[in-house]
Amino acid sequence: MVPLMSLLGTIESSGITSNLIFIWLQTICLNSIMAYPLQILVVGPFCRFVFRHLFASANQGNETKVEREMEQQGFAE
Secondary structure, three states, X not given: OHHHHHHHHHHHHHOOOOOHHHHHHHHHHHHHHXXXXXXXXXXXXXXXXXXXXXXXXXXXXXXXXXXXXXXXXXXXX
């Protein structure tokens, strides 16, 4: 996603010029420096928290077939 959004931002800001590729590569590097830590440290944990609470409450008390089989075989906690 970073390369495509960087390309769109580069075209929007500087237009299609002869040095588009060099500006685009520089933009990818600068955006990746911010995007990766943000995804690892902020957005990823937040999304996991939200989805865990949304779907855990919907499935609370309802064991799935796989969970029952794992529990019978001694793999579940």
